[in-house]
Amino acid sequence: MFHWTLGAPFRFDQGDHDGLTLWEQIDDxxxxxxxxxxxxxxxxxxFLLSTHYTxxxxxxxxxxxxxxxxxxxxxxxxxHRVRIFGINKVDE
Incomplete structure (x- = not known):
């Protein structure tokens, strides 16, 4: 979810972060x-827990x-701000 969702769904920033994912917004x-x-x-x-329990x-x-x-x-x-294969690319 952090690397996929664009914009700021939980706060009102008037579009300042529309082109950033949630991960890119953490701690500015x-x-x-x-x-x-x-x-x-x-x-x-x-990963370590799943490896052990399987x-x-x-x-x-x-x-x-x-x-x-x-x-x-x-x-x-x-x-940071890299879009692989154009996924989540913002057209400006």
Whole structure:
């Protein structure tokens, strides 16, 4: 949800953030803040828990690992305001 939703659905900003995703709006775009570190750690912890509770099943591990990579790559500082394949591109 953080990397997909554009604009500011929970506050009234008069269109200031229409071209940004929720992830890009967190802490005004500053990287490695406590909030962003927490929201990066959550998928990693969920991945480790799911791996453990599926008893290290290889197909399940592969699906979970690919999902984890997709989520973590989207959170990298170099991906700030980058739209892959034009997804969520704002026409201005």
């Amino acid at each position: 775009g500053h990287q490695f803040t406590p909030a962003r570190k927490f929201l990066t750690a959550v998928p990693t912890i969920l 008893h290290y099943d290889v197909p399940t591990f592969c699906v979970n690992f690919v999902s984890l990579l997709a989520v973590l790559v989207a959170k990298l500082p170099s991906m």
